[in-house]
Structures are given as C-alpha cells and as structure tokens.
Amino acid sequence: MKILDKINEPVSKVRPYQPGRPIEDVARDFGLNPDEIVKIASNESVLGVSPKAQKALIECVSNLHRYPDAGAWELRDKLSKKMNLEPDQFIFGAGSNEILVFLAQVFLGPGKAVVASAHAFVIYKILTAMMGGDFIEVPVKAGLQHDLDAMAKAITPETSLVFVCNPNNPTGTLISQEEIDNFMEQVPDDVLVVFDEAYAEICLGEMPDTLSFVKKGKTCIVLRTFSKAYGLAGIRIGYGMASAELVSELNKPRQPFNANLAAQNMAVAALDDDEFLQDSIEAYRSAKQYYEQLCNELELEFIPSYANFVLIKTGNGGDIAQKLMALGVIVRPLQPYLLDDWIRVSFGTAEENQAFGSAIKQLRQSNDV
Ligand SMILES: Cc1ncc(COP(=O)(O)O)c(C=O)c1O
Incomplete structure (x- = not known):
C-alpha cells in the first residue's frame, strides 16, 4: 500500500x-x-471491582446519554482534599497510560531525550520512539533495582523527561525515600521527573512521599491510577498531580471527554472503599x-x-x-x-x-x- x-x-x-x-x-x-x-x-x-464503584456504575447508567464533565470536578475536588493539593493541580486520563501519552506529546520529539531505568515499564520506550526522541536506558543495580545515581548522571541538556517507576513494573522493586531525596537534589530543574506510581496504594513496603516534591514546586509529576488498587482497569481512569502551570500544558493535547462519565463516578465512589x-x-x-x-x-x-x-x-x-x-x-x-x-x-x-x-x-x- x-x-x-x-x-x-x-x-x-x-x-x-x-x-x-x-x-x-x-x-x-x-x-x-x-x-x-x-x-x-x-x-x-x-x-x-470495588463494590462501591460497582454501585456507582449502576446508578449512573441512565445518565450515559450525557457527555461527562470535561473538568471531572467531583473527582478533582475529592482528590484535592485527599491529597492536599489545589484542584487545578490534577490532570485526568483514560488510565494513567493516557497521561504518559500527553507527557510524550508535550515534551518529546527529535533531539529530545528520555532517561529511564532498564527493565522499567515498556510504554516509556514505545512513546519516546513514537515521538522520534532518544531513549537513554540506564543499567540496573544488583537485584534489578533502579540505579538512581546513574540515572541522574545520564541526564544531558537534551533530556526532557526522566521516568521513575516505583514500585517498578515488571520487577516489583521499590525505591526508598532516601534514594529519591538524593536523586531529586541532582536533577536540574529544566528536567521533568515523572514518578509513575501505578501500584502506590497497594505497595507492600514503605511508599516514599513524592507528593512533597510537587508541593515544594519541584519539576515533577506523580501519576496514579484506579486500575490496580480499585479494580477499575476496564473502565480506564488515572490521574497526574503536578504544578498548575504544568497541568495546563499537559491539558493541551487532552480531548475534552477523555475521562468518561462512568469512570469518573466509579472513581469518586472507589476512593471511599x-x-x-x-x-x-x-x-x-x-x-x-x-x-x-x-x-x-x-x-x-x-x-x-x-x-x-x-x-x-x-x-x-x-x-x-x-x-x-x-x-x-x-x-x-x-x-x-x-x-x-x-x-x-x-x-x-x-x-x-x-x-x-x-x-x-x-x-x-x-x-x-
Ligand atoms: C507502571 C505502570 N504505569 C502505568 C500503567 C498504566 O495503567 P493504566 O493506564 O491502567 O492506569 C501500568 C499498567 O500496567 C503500569 O504498570
């Protein structure tokens, strides 16, 4: 053809x-x-599926002829109280995967580079390739652990994004607070650190506090999803937390109704479960x-x-x-x-x-x- x-x-x-x-x-x-x-x-x-979310789905079925709230206000409001952030610090996606796509669309292209650990979530590599960027894969330490010091050293003036997947899929390894604190001190502030925390709520160890970096105005975004902890993988809803300035840029490629009506209602209910x-x-x-x-x-x-x-x-x-x-x-x-x-x-x-x-x-x- x-x-x-x-x-x-x-x-x-x-x-x-x-x-x-x-x-x-x-x-x-x-x-x-x-x-x-x-x-x-x-x-x-x-x-x-979270039983509370299931009930919410049934309750909203007769409203599905309506477009969803493009601003996802109820969910935004609930999360902003839970996370102690302003409502305009949230971006929603059809799964956190869609927010990874927005990050690639906004920050990647020829001549721009991504730093990530070897054996980290493979979507980072695929999206970088899709945008024609360079993917710098940093070898792991013993036990297939992310090597954050080496990742910091791999940053160059071309680097736009650094992905830190914690706990990491597919290795299940967890990075400590101390390692993250040291890492954040080394990352220049024109590089966006993406903390991909799809498993945060069900983490079986001590989950480091990365939201504190968002609150301190560091150049970073924390991604979460309802797919894993709340059993909503099939309805597709995830979110990112960052500065309002960054969120407003990431919203540019986002289509108005990407977070569907059922997903928004189910997510609101799931947060109480x-x-x-x-x-x-x-x-x-x-x-x-x-x-x-x-x-x-x-x-x-x-x-x-x-x-x-x-x-x-x-x-x-x-x-x-x-x-x-x-x-x-x-x-x-x-x-x-x-x-x-x-x-x-x-x-x-x-x-x-x-x-x-x-x-x-x-x-x-x-x-x-
Ligand atoms: C590390 C990580 N990030 C992001 C995702 C995307 O999840 P979702 O798009 O369902 O929110 C997954 C899914 O497996 C994952 O393992």
Missing part, C-alpha cells in the same frame, strides 16, 4: 505494546474451557508469601516484590509462558523488557495462585524449569 510510505518515520519503527492475552483468545488457541483458565498476567485487582483496599492488600501479602515459598521450594530465583506481582526466573520465559498457557495459566513473558529468562506472575486469589503452583510443578517434573 502506497500510503504506508507516508507513515511518520518514527512511528514506522515502533514495536507495539504486547498486552496480556485475554482468556477467550487462549481458550480458542489451546482448546480449553474459558472457565477453567486462570489469568494472572496483567496485574489486575485480585478482588475484582477503604475496606476493599485493605482486603486487597491483605490478599497481596498472602500471595507474596505463597509465591516466595513456592520459589524457595522449587529453587527458582525471584525478585522480592512490593507490588501485586512477582518476577520469577524460569529460564526461557517465552517458552515457559506458552507451556503454562497450555495448562490453562496465563502469565507474562518479558522479552520486550529484555528479561528473556523471566516470567511475571500477577498475584491472584489463593485458588489462582495454587493453579500456577500446580502448573509450574508439572513443568518441573517434565524438566522444563
């Missing part, structure tokens, strides 16, 4: 994001019963213990995780993920993260985790792992 010669050059080189495979796809491919398939591949909520949040954290703590014991028993290396998933070294992750799928367990292979020997397993219910345990033991018996 001749039109393909006219594709924007950076876009033509992009390798698209590979999401976790849906249950129905896997059932079709492997001739399995979808009801018997366990999907622990996308770090989704272990307890499903403390019980759901606490129960989820409890389930993740038990799951973490289960997986760590399982890995120790099978002598499989793993990275201690502070989020709702764990990275396990099985050797040949692509092949193992495929074999697990044939046994009805969907996990994530990590070739796009250059972690070919690893798989990422999301924390599921006790039953789902045990299904993984049985499947991996079966692969051990056949000498696959």
Whole structure:
C-alpha cells in the first residue's frame, strides 16, 4: 500500500505494546474451557471491582446519554482534599497510560531525550520512539533495582523527561525515600521527573512521599491510577498531580471527554472503599508469601516484590509462558523488557495462585524449569 510510505518515520519503527492475552483468545488457541483458565498476567485487582464503584456504575447508567464533565470536578475536588493539593493541580486520563501519552506529546520529539531505568515499564520506550526522541536506558543495580545515581548522571541538556517507576513494573522493586531525596537534589530543574506510581496504594513496603516534591514546586509529576488498587482497569481512569502551570500544558493535547462519565463516578465512589483496599492488600501479602515459598521450594530465583506481582526466573520465559498457557495459566513473558529468562506472575486469589503452583510443578517434573 502506497500510503504506508507516508507513515511518520518514527512511528514506522515502533514495536507495539504486547498486552496480556485475554482468556477467550487462549481458550480458542489451546482448546480449553474459558472457565477453567486462570489469568494472572496483567496485574489486575485480585478482588475484582470495588463494590462501591460497582454501585456507582449502576446508578449512573441512565445518565450515559450525557457527555461527562470535561473538568471531572467531583473527582478533582475529592482528590484535592485527599491529597492536599489545589484542584487545578490534577490532570485526568483514560488510565494513567493516557497521561504518559500527553507527557510524550508535550515534551518529546527529535533531539529530545528520555532517561529511564532498564527493565522499567515498556510504554516509556514505545512513546519516546513514537515521538522520534532518544531513549537513554540506564543499567540496573544488583537485584534489578533502579540505579538512581546513574540515572541522574545520564541526564544531558537534551533530556526532557526522566521516568521513575516505583514500585517498578515488571520487577516489583521499590525505591526508598532516601534514594529519591538524593536523586531529586541532582536533577536540574529544566528536567521533568515523572514518578509513575501505578501500584502506590497497594505497595507492600514503605511508599516514599513524592507528593512533597510537587508541593515544594519541584519539576515533577506523580501519576496514579484506579486500575490496580480499585479494580477499575476496564473502565480506564488515572490521574497526574503536578504544578498548575504544568497541568495546563499537559491539558493541551487532552480531548475534552477523555475521562468518561462512568469512570469518573466509579472513581469518586472507589476512593471511599477503604475496606476493599485493605482486603486487597491483605490478599497481596498472602500471595507474596505463597509465591516466595513456592520459589524457595522449587529453587527458582525471584525478585522480592512490593507490588501485586512477582518476577520469577524460569529460564526461557517465552517458552515457559506458552507451556503454562497450555495448562490453562496465563502469565507474562518479558522479552520486550529484555528479561528473556523471566516470567511475571500477577498475584491472584489463593485458588489462582495454587493453579500456577500446580502448573509450574508439572513443568518441573517434565524438566522444563
Ligand atoms: C507502571 C505502570 N504505569 C502505568 C500503567 C498504566 O495503567 P493504566 O493506564 O491502567 O492506569 C501500568 C499498567 O500496567 C503500569 O504498570
């Protein structure tokens, strides 16, 4: 097709994001019963959708002929009280992913550079490539930890954005307050630090306070989402917190109704669902213990995780993920993260985790792992 010669050059080189495979796809491919398939591949909520959010969805259904509030005022107001920020310090997106897109559209292009850790959320690399920018990937420290000192040193006059993913997907590692404080002292103020905190509310360790940098007027943005902690991945709602000046620039590429009506209502209700949040954290703590014991028993290396998933070294992750799928367990292979020997397993219910345990033991018996 001749039109393909006219594709924007950076876009033509992009390798698209590979999401976790849906249950129905896997059932079709492997001739399995979808009801018997366990999907622990996308770090989704272990307890499903927050019940308060579900109720809010039902209540707003008859209003869905209306456009949503383009300013998301109710949600903005609620979050601004919760976070102690001004209402104009929030930007909303169809998932925090959309805010990553705004950041790329506003700050990246040919001649501009991004600094990020190796093995960090792969969307940073994809968006940088899409905009024709340079992606500077900084090697990790022992234990696949972000090396913030090396990241600070990798900053050049061309750097626009630095991504700090904490806890990091897919490694589950957590950066301490001290490391972040030291890092922020080294970053020049013409570089925007993006704290991507998709797992903050369910963090299984001590989550550093990065909002204090927003409050002090540092050049940074903190991204959060309702996808993980509140189980709203399917409705798409996330937000960013930064200075009002920065938010107003990021709002320029944002389309007026990007945060849909149902998502806004569900998010407002979810913020009151403390019980759901606490129960989820409890389930993740038990799951973490289960997986760590399982890995120790099978002598499989793993990275201690502070989020709702764990990275396990099985050797040949692509092949193992495929074999697990044939046994009805969907996990994530990590070739796009250059972690070919690893798989990422999301924390599921006790039953789902045990299904993984049985499947991996079966692969051990056949000498696959
Ligand atoms: C680190 C990180 N950031 C951002 C996202 C995007 O999440 P969402 O767009 O659902 O808010 C994810 C999703 O997996 C993630 O792991």
